[in-house]
Amino acid sequence: MIEVAVFGAGRIGKIHAANVARHPQARLRYVVDVHGPSAQALADAHGATVAGIDEALNDPAVGAVVIGSSTDTHADLIHRAAAAGKAIFCEKPVDLDVERARACQAAVEKAGVTCMIAFQRRFDPTFSSLKKRLDDGEIGSPEVLVVTSRDPGAPPVSYIQSSGGIFKDMLIHDFDIFRWILDDEAVSVHAAGSCLTDPAIADAGDIDTTAVTIRTRKGRLCQINTSRRAAYGYDQRFEVHGSQGMLQAGNVAPTQVVSHTAANIAHDLPEHFFLQRYRDAYAAEIAHFFDALTAGTPVRTTIADGIKALELAEAAARSWREGQAVAVSI
Amino acid sequence: MIEVAVFGAGRIGKIHAANVARHPQARLRYVVDVHGPSAQALADAHGATVAGIDEALNDPAVGAVVIGSSTDTHADLIHRAAAAGKAIFCEKPVDLDVERARACQAAVEKAGVTCMIAFQRRFDPTFSSLKKRLDDGEIGSPEVLVVTSRDPGAPPVSYIQSSGGIFKDMLIHDFDIFRWILDDEAVSVHAAGSCLTDPAIADAGDIDTTAVTIRTRKGRLCQINTSRRAAYGYDQRFEVHGSQGMLQAGNVAPTQVVSHTAANIAHDLPEHFFLQRYRDAYAAEIAHFFDALTAGTPVRTTIADGIKALELAEAAARSWREGQAVAVSI
Amino acid sequence: MIEVAVFGAGRIGKIHAANVARHPQARLRYVVDVHGPSAQALADAHGATVAGIDEALNDPAVGAVVIGSSTDTHADLIHRAAAAGKAIFCEKPVDLDVERARACQAAVEKAGVTCMIAFQRRFDPTFSSLKKRLDDGEIGSPEVLVVTSRDPGAPPVSYIQSSGGIFKDMLIHDFDIFRWILDDEAVSVHAAGSCLTDPAIADAGDIDTTAVTIRTRKGRLCQINTSRRAAYGYDQRFEVHGSQGMLQAGNVAPTQVVSHTAANIAHDLPEHFFLQRYRDAYAAEIAHFFDALTAGTPVRTTIADGIKALELAEAAARSWREGQAVAVSI
């Protein structure tokens, strides 16, 4: 049984805490959050205890930490947890600054602790089934990946101002999908972008709509299109075209009801946002983390993956600013 | 907090026990099963205790029982649980014999206890969403219901011999869907049937393929087609045609992967069988039961519903045997 | 080159005339219609001549007639065309009276002329592809057929009064689909029905909503549900369940546009009615007729098929009136 401290009692922290509580090999021992009442409520819901950072990390009974607090706390917590010899499960991104992220990686490696970065999409039933079928050769060798990634609506501008920009905040997931699905690394990145949904985003120095193209070492091509706003909800699709066919990952609907009326034939909109859409993925990634710790096997999404996605995000941001393709060697 | 005894530690008992354990207002106290090791394993999994029937029913702390044992035990357990003043959640059918089922209803009413019959399909997200939209008037007044209900494969003949026949064993769910969706009662039932999948089923006096037509008081029409075997898995669809449109409830797929190859465009088969297909429905029906007990509100599927579905099954069986439509007054 | 006389310059006559004109082995020579201006307009459109019945049938150059005039004229025209030795293509039904239809069959057989009854659905690309795949064994042996057949709206009551009733007027197509797809003959027919869309239809002694069940010699089952009115348009689907799978024939949409908005994910309604839905089928059936005449091979839908569908319609009507299943030997 692995005793766990969860850092962050917000939206994602609650999900992780519940999944920890449900895992047969894990036990939620501590909840840590700067906001006391949130920490208390989450701890109470799972029979855990509220603690400070030091208390949680100094408790030798704690075997693993789950970091779901705000991005600016990740690096420090990784350093401290690594130093304390705890296994680490951390939300993306490692840090908004690549150098600081690399220092985290060095610390983790030096400490020899497991560190999993939470790219939950790799654990989604649809996405992981597609990946398995691709690896099984169903469509031959992959050649082109098209990723569509749209949020139902932009976050508040205050969030955007500290988000690191759309490439690090939103597309980082898509960059990880790219690396995972094509099983290849980028040699060049081109990013175009516009601010089309809200001028306040442009005022914050950011964009809300992007079109990224990546070329890989093997000559494979990837196109990513993203928007901060889709009137119809959360749009998370991709398709991979290969030498012998194509595999598509579609959106997930809450129900299979179809109506026929004088207006049209209507299907459900997709699951509204990531908390619903990736509900099973969140459970599966936590399960994978504790299963791997228990079995002593590697985790599937490492801090190295986290840094490579970040490097792609930096390259894309630079390409967008400079209006030119950027060569990368990752 | 309602203390609960679960009767039956088999396939469905395990599901109910896990859902009881997960409900915030319920606590699994006892597991009862004639097969000791099964009872012990299930009790251990949820921190409960193995008990005999009397022990469980005589414990005044127990507020509710969940009956998931074999059909021939239902009536006796309902009588005893009602006499003990326990709220009852019982798998369908109440009993294979309508008279015995009616006696159960009388006992429940006399005791004044809640008794919910587990027609889990009413709690399925797709089906209940369709029902709500129908009630909201999206397609006007319902006129025709077409139900397709096919199992992936027939159970062993030994099961069929004691099943009460396909109408009571398999179509009982479809008869409940009919009453629920059309919100109306039958005036006549016609059933045709054949044994097409396995001659051993005919030898057991049963059929595996049926085509039922029901006409209601309001002149609405319902057609049900069923088979004990579908090569492609579990097929659970229905559509209701109304004065202003149609609503369809489709099958549920495990993933949203679509492949395009030289052969075809291929989608996932449906969830394989009821344990997967109705996973959410099983959780929702248990939640409804304890929510209703906690709130003191009625349950949505009563023992009266269980008996009416049984009466339709008897009428259909008679129609099939006699080759003629049967008038019913339910 | 086969010279052709078309009888009837109405909606369906125009379609047939255009398809005759397009066929490389046929030439439209005469148009016959009691309404002179309609006949003239249609003849002009294709460089043909207006003629009376006798003139058309007495012209030895005429090799074939296409009968698309009103139902009450069919039998007489078949008799006269057969006597004149012309090949006959006739719209369904042969006649509303089975005895008169049988007399037509006798006349045709005595004359030794080809007589094709226009069950165009057998020539629909979707339906005929399904049939071929069924015959090729893709789903093993067929066991259950479910037919959904709904018109966008009821015809005028004046039409219904002389239509022969819904079973002969509307379901006759579905009875032919049943015989064609299951490749088997009925042993019993049960029909339930209601008048739900317009009381004037009941006043005319007819119904607008039916639910028919047929059992075949081989024990196969067929369910047909029909309505005179579907708010969403023309609904023409069927599915056949077999020992190794299921084949479904879906509706045809005018375009493949899908919209995602805040309301829903919306697809096109089906093609509105039979003139659009069966456009390709009408062309294919005429092509088949002239191809068969040219090659000296049999036509695929004979007058015997027309009579069998009519017999099923009579049986269904009787079942509906009497409220009981009807044994048939066809």
Add this chain to the structure above:
Amino acid sequence: MIEVAVFGAGRIGKIHAANVARHPQARLRYVVDVHGPSAQALADAHGATVAGIDEALNDPAVGAVVIGSSTDTHADLIHRAAAAGKAIFCEKPVDLDVERARACQAAVEKAGVTCMIAFQRRFDPTFSSLKKRLDDGEIGSPEVLVVTSRDPGAPPVSYIQSSGGIFKDMLIHDFDIFRWILDDEAVSVHAAGSCLTDPAIADAGDIDTTAVTIRTRKGRLCQINTSRRAAYGYDQRFEVHGSQGMLQAGNVAPTQVVSHTAANIAHDLPEHFFLQRYRDAYAAEIAHFFDALTAGTPVRTTIADGIKALELAEAAARSWREGQAVAVSI
């Protein structure tokens, strides 16, 4: 009635000739082709006459020409037809050389004749329905266009060598779709590409797989992904994301048969290639041309459109060669 000369009796010439013959305001008078037997066969099929270029263009009865001969003949035929005062319908591209194409435009404008470039996709029922719904405001203002365009298989390398390269030969249609759907002009173009399907294509100096990004004056973004080979057939989809939703244009299937077997749920592959996929579009574009000539109204796809698509193709080819985005002012 407009008398027509068709240049080119090959694959596309045959389609155009048949559609000319079917149009009520057009009459096919001449077929011109360097290969005599092909010209004769096509002329015979429609009751037309074989002629040389001069004969056809010098006949004052001829009102319009349809140019479906090889690309290298287009410019010369346009010049001569314009000089002869004939209305011109010409296959894309105008010419592989932009300067020569501009000279054609000048000649056409000087002569004051109608010149339609055959971007048939604008006349496809699905695409034109989408465009109309977009113009009607169904999804607000368009922001992002994603175009997927894949051929079933690459043409012979001999064809590729004289094709002008993938951007002018294949993507020219997609560039026209871009301009038409977004109703905007490019300010920058970035193209990545690879040769993944056949090394012989690389040896010919071309690529078979591309990923293009276009940014418009209004900041809209377009991504085009193309491949010369799709194992599953001809893939012609696009989707436009707007401020209030998304519209998708899907592939067209030959039938609506769906099979369920133990393997999967399978749908038809798309129509195999452009001759089938755009059958209705080819008919509609010819009809539009003659309708416009008859009514004296402008044609919807002019020689200016042809040149702008060509300019985009040149910019994309340059971007691909130089590995950098290219600024354009069209």
